[in-house]
Amino acid sequence: MENVLRDWGGEFALTAYDEPSGAYMFIAIHSTRLGPGAGGTRMKTYATPADGLLDAMRLAEAMTLKMAVAGLPMGGGKSVIAVPGDLDPETRRRLLLRHAHNVHMLGGNYRTGPDMNTNSADMDTLNEVTPFAFGRSVDNGGSGSSAPDTAVGCFHGIVASVAHAYGDPDLTGKRVLVQGAGAVGAPLAEMLVKAGAHVIVSDVTLERVEALYDTLGVEVVAPATDIETECDVFAPCATGGVLTPETIPRLRCRVVAGAANNALSDPSDADLLREAGILYAPDFVINGGGAIHLIGYEALGWSQEQVERGLTGIGETLTEIYQAADAAGVSTETAAERLAYARLEAAPPKPGAPALRH
Ligand code: PHE
Numbered sequence: 001m002e003n004v005l006r007d008w009g010g011e012f013a014l015t016a017y018d019e020p021s022g023a024y025m026f027i028a029i030h031s032t033r034l035g036p037g038a039g040g041t042r043m044k045t046y047a048t049p050a051d052g053l054l055d056a057m058r059l060a061e062a063m064t065l066k067m068a069v070a071g072l073p074m075g076g077g078k079s080v081i082a083v084p085g086d087l088d089p090e091t092r093r094r095l096l097l098r099h100a101h102n103v104h105m106l107g108g109n110y111r112t113g114p115d116m117n118t119n120s121a122d123m124d125t126l127n128e129v130t131p132f133a134f135g136r137s138v139d140n141g142g143s144g145s146s147a148p149d150t151a152v153g154c155f156h157g158i159v160a161s162v163a164h165a166y167g168d169p170d171l172t173g174k175r176v177l178v179q180g181a182g183a184v185g186a187p188l189a190e191m192l193v194k195a196g197a198h199v200i201v202s203d204v205t206l207e208r209v210e211a212l213y214d215t216l217g218v219e220v221v222a223p224a225t226d227i228e229t230e231c232d233v234f235a236p237c238a239t240g241g242v243l244t245p246e247t248i249p250r251l252r253c254r255v256v257a258g259a260a261n262n263a264l265s266d267p268s269d270a271d272l273l274r275e276a277g278i279l280y281a282p283d284f285v286i287n288g289g290g291a292i293h294l295i296g297y298e299a300l301g302w303s304q305e306q307v308e309r310g311l312t313g314i315g316e317t318l319t320e321i322y323q324a325a326d327a328a329g330v331s332t333e334t335a336a337e338r339l340a341y342a343r344l345e346a347a348p349p350k351p352g353a354p355a356l357r358h
Contacts, residue, residue, distance in 0.1 A: 001050060008057045009357025010064075010076075011037070014106075015053065018098060021091050022084040024049040027102060029110055030060035030076040033347050033356065036108055037077025038134070038295065039063035040115025041099060041122070045083055052082030059240075062261055063291075066284040068340040069317060070310070072295045077110045079103070096122055100129035108132055113146060113294050115261075116239070119183070120145050134294035143297035146290030147183035149307065153289020153314040154184065154259040155191045157281050158233055160315035161257040164322045165279045166232075172196035175231040177221070177253070180238025181208040184259045184287075188237060189218055202226035203238070228252055236260040240283075248272045257281035259289075270333030281318055282336035288314055 005013075010030035017024055029037035039060055046052040056078050064076025079102075081095055096118075103112055103126065113134035114123060124140045126133040136142025158176065163169035174197045178189045181203040192199045193216045200219040203209045209220045221229050227247050234253040236242045240262030248269060256263070256278055263283045264270060273280040292310040296302035302310070317339075325335035341358050349355070 001053075004050060004054050004057065008061070009354065010057060010060055011353060013053060013057055013060075014102060016098075016102060018095060021087065021095055023095055024052055024082040025079070025095075025099060025102060026053045026056040026082070027079045027106070027110055028053075028056040028060035028077060029106075030057070030078075031064040031344070031356065032075040032109060032350060032353065033064075033344050034067055034072075035074040036111050037063070038067065038074040038111040038113070038291070039076060039078035040113045040290075041079045041081065041118045041126075042115040043081045043083055043117040045085060046080075049082055052080045055240075056080035059261055062284045064344070065337065065340040066288050066291055067295075068343040069285050069336060070288040070292055070314075071343070072291060072300075074111070074291070074295055074299070077112075078115070079110075079112055093125060096125045097129055100126040100133070103132050104130035106132075111299075113290070134298050143294060145183065146293045148187050149293035149311060150184045150259050150287055150290035151187040151191065152308075153292065153311045154188055154235070154237070154257070154286055155195075156312055156315035157286035157318050158192070158235065158255075158257045159195075160318040161255045161279055161281050161286075161322075162233065164319060165255050170196075173198060174233060175200060176233040176235060177202070177226060177229055177231040179203075179223075179226050179234070179236045179242065179258065180260070181205075181212050182238065185235075185237035186212060188235065188259065190216060193218065200226075200229060200231060233257055236263045241265045243269050243273070245269065245272060248276060248278075251276065251278060253278060255279045255281070257286055258283070259287040261287060264333070267333050267337070270331035274331045279322070280332050282321065282333050284340070285318055285321060285336050286314060 013028040059078035067074040120137040123133045123136045177200040228250045230252040233255040235258035244265040296307040
């Protein structure tokens with residue numbers, strides 16, 4: 001616990017234990033320099049409660065960078081509800097309401113939204129207690145799920161990455177492996193198929209890949225071996241931490257470009273990718289589409305056209321980052337972090353807030 005807190009440069013984390021369910025609840029606010037800390041609510045089972053807290057803190061930090069790079073007036077935060085296992089609907093609802101109460105106590109300095117294992121219906125539930133939830137269902141006055149636009153942003157990012165790696169943005173015949181056929185991976189696979197790519201999909205849940213196999217005719221690989229499948233683009237769209245010193249040598253791709261948050265086990269993994277000649281699209285840049293959707297529509301009053309412009313901008317930002325990384329001889333992760341921190345440092349510090357650490 002001490003190590004977790006010492007290694008993190010964020011503002012603070014809230015912790016709670018829900019006695020009836022055995023769930024641990026965390027809200028981490030990494031930075032409010034550019035605006036309220038914003039980031040989704042993740043529901044997941046962890047090996048230990050400390051792993052859940054660590055995940056919330058790291059994901060909150062990624063949100064700070066994501067907002068800065070996307071030019072959105074928000075800081076970085078994240079919540080984790082670390083559940084002991086599958087929940088019955090009543091317990092799940094009660095936990096969400098309790099989470100909403102915690103969010104509400106932060107008075108708008110933390111704004112949440114959907115993330116892994118939470119959706120628009122869950123944001124509607126939070127909204128019974130607090131207005132500080134993005135991504136409510138459209139019927140309930142929200143902008144709906146952010147996942148489809150996360151996929152659109154990721155698609156633009158893949159095109160820009162292929163253009164940089166191969167000198168041609170055309171996806172026709174390119175082998176793209178989408179790891180995780182969930183709310184983001186499934187629509188991404190569809191867009192890639194439409195663009196002429198040869199799409200390969202893996203997921204720990206068999207029904208999800210079966211559905212894509214039936215509707216799109218994608219190739220299917222087992223999750224155990226997906227990482228070593230020969231492809232042009234590996235697109236991690238499931239859980240984080242899939243790129244590690246152990247897995248990177250097994251990759252057989254030219255580009256890594258996917259929507260999963262915290263795809264690297266550590267930022268230094270980006271150097272390993274660079275040394276292996278693999279172009280890496282920094283996750284907090286390529287997966288900014290959800291944030292652009294939620295904050296664009298709900299906080300900035302953007303039109304669909306403006307949101308679409310923001311999503312296209314993800315590809316342009318990546319191209320700039322690739323050029324900056326090449327020019328400076330650094331990893332794309334380092335170049336992207338430099339861009340984010342330049343934007344953060346250009347904003348005036350909040351009185352009393354800790355200095356930015358990077
Ligand atoms: N959870 C998504 C993400 O990580 C969407 C989201 C963005 C949720 C911003 C809340 C705020 O980008």
